[in-house]
Amino acid sequence: MNDVTNGAARRATGAETGFDRRLLPPMLLGSVLNPVNSTIISVALVPIGRALGAPAAQTAWLVSALYLATSLGQPVVGRLIDLFGPRRLFLISTGLVGVAGVVGTLAPNLGVLIGARVLLGFGTCAGYPAAMALVRSEADRTGRDSPAGVLTALAVANQTIAVVGPLLGGLLIAAGGWRATFALNVPLAVAAVLLGLWRLPGPKAPSARARASGGVAAQLDLLGMGLFAATLVSLLLFLMNLRPPDWYLLLAVAASATAFALRELRATAPFIDLRVLGGNTPLLATYARALVAYVVAYAFLYGFSQWSEDGHGLTPFHAGLVQIPMFVVGIGVSIVSGRRRGVRGKLLVGAAGQIVACVVLLTLTGTSPLWTLVLVALIFGLPQGLNNLALQNSVYFQADPERTASSAGLLRTFAYMGSMIASSASAASFGQRADTDGMHHLAWIMLGAGVLYLLLTVFDRTLGRVATSPGRHVVPCRRVGSGAAAGRTRRAR
Structure with missing residues (x-):
């Protein structure tokens, strides 16, 4: 079915008056496949390490491989x-999630299990960009920006699955061992594929920009994609081996990053348009905030979970229970704050919440009462709900509309x-065992990242102009091949 047919079908049902709600089920399910695997593995790392004889420094690769x-x-x-x-990318990727679930369930050793997590990473990479692209296409179809409630629903869905993830992981481990946490992906993938076949629109026609650039095939910058991959792989290997003998990897990072930048600046249709991105300072600032915010969030998610089991003696199930308050608070905060258009206030309060939570984390020991662990989780719920929503909404309003999906993917x-x-910091802090000293070392790293996040927010004067009024929102952006900045206007609802 092509776009014209899909559009007619929606108009026949009256969907043209607003966002087509029938798209929500595949959007939401696809976008949560990654967070469900992120949160479940947080309580499975210790059981996997014990079963396969691997220390925390090695099981950290299960986290890094997926990401x-x-x-x-x-x-x-x-x-x-x-x-x-x-549609096509969603179906292929979510099908790969099912394959990864089978491989992980049957994995005989840690190496194969890491391979399964790599497959999961590639399999879950279509859900979120697809959802953001659908939000943008619906805005174009209806002639107005999609309701804030749709963007909020995406954030809340991720928060909700994060609530379920640790607890569900603990239940699955108790019932069927850690392998059950991988087997869960099989029914989830089947459901996602069926919903995608049923609800998602067919292939889109090439845009005017694509036709002007020589067609769709000419826009696939395979060399740029390869250099981008080389840069990230080199960076990960460096982060996972922070020892002087491995510092040569920094040269590989610098070389591949330089080659990537030169390629993208000269390419007719670059994979990541550095000329446009470089002229969009607000979007670059959002990406920088995302990086440091998730250093804090993921260091807590994985580091705190491992410490609560190894350093405090909780079972995987109870370690999952302790984190539930964080995600419950995050959901509530997302729902309430999602009704407000601005992002600056959300980011400032989220930054303050990160800093306070890290300070409290430094006071915990292996004999701390259980309520103090719950208190830390409650405080972390505030930035968990505010930061995710604010960063997502910032990208939606700051990005080039024709690159909404790739901009969301880059976020x-x-x-x-x-x-x-965060994973590298956890591995360096804990070593063979997630003890209290290691957790405190990790908390200092998190506190430094939290302070940097606050500074990046306080000194960003552009945040006050992101979706602050129901009028027209303008984001300056340099177009490729033009010597001057071109204005981009969109209706902010």
């Missing part, structure tokens, strides 16, 4: 979604780079 694959895949798949539409790339740094 490396997703960091590579999200902007690549997002770019393909911008060109071809979400996740920076977030997952933050998760890689």
Whole structure:
């Protein structure tokens, strides 16, 4: 079914008056496949390590492998979604999630299990860019920006699955061992594929820009994608091996990053348009905030979970229960704050919440009463709800509309780079065991990242202009090939 047929079908049902709510089920399910695997693994790391005889420094690769694959895949798949539409990429990626679930369930050793997590990373990389692309396409179809409630629903869905994830992980481990946390992906993938086949629109026609650039094929910057991948892989290997003998990897990072920048600046249709991105300072600032925010968030998610089991003696199930208050608060905050258009206030309060939570984390010991662990989780719920929503909404209003999916994917790339740094910091802090001294060392790193996040927010004067009124929102952006800045206008609802 092509776009014209889909549009007619929606108009026949009266969907043209607003966002087509029938798109929500595949959007929401696809976008939560990554967070469900992120949160479940947080309580499975210790049982996996014990079962396979691997220390915390090695099981940290289960975290980094997924985020490396997703960091590579999200902007690549997002770019393909911008060109071809979400349906085909969504179906292929979510089908891969099911394959990864089978491989992980049957994995005989840690190496194969890491491979399964790589497959999961690539399999889950289409959901979020596809959802953001659908929000943008519905805005274009209806002639007005999609309701704030749709963007809020995406954030709340991720928060909700984060609530379920640790607890569900603990239940699955108790019932069927850690392998059950991988088997869960099989029914989720089947449901996502069926919903995608049923609800998602067909392939989109090439845009005017694509036709002017020589067609869709000419817009696939394969060399740029390869250099981007080389840069991220080199960076991850460096972060996971922070020892002097491995510092040569910094040279590989610098070389591949330089080659990538030169390629993108000269390419007719670059994978990541550095000329446009460089002229969009607000979007660059949002990406920087995402990186440091997720250093804090993921260091807490994985580090605190491991410490609560190893250093405090909780079971995986109870470690999951302790984190539930964080996600419940996050959901409530997202729902309430989602009704407000501005993002600056959300980011400032979220930054303050991160700092306070890190300070409290420094006071915990292996003999701290359980209520203090719950208190830390409650405080972390505030930035968990505010930061995710504010960063997502910022990208939606700051990005080039024709690159909405790839810009959303790039947001996740920076977030997952933050998760890689967090994973590396956890591995360096804990070593063989997640003890209290290691947790305090990790908390100091988190506190430094939280302070940097606050500074990036306080000194960003552009945040007050992001979706602050129901009028027209203008984001200056340099167009490729033009010597002057071109205005981009969009209706902010």
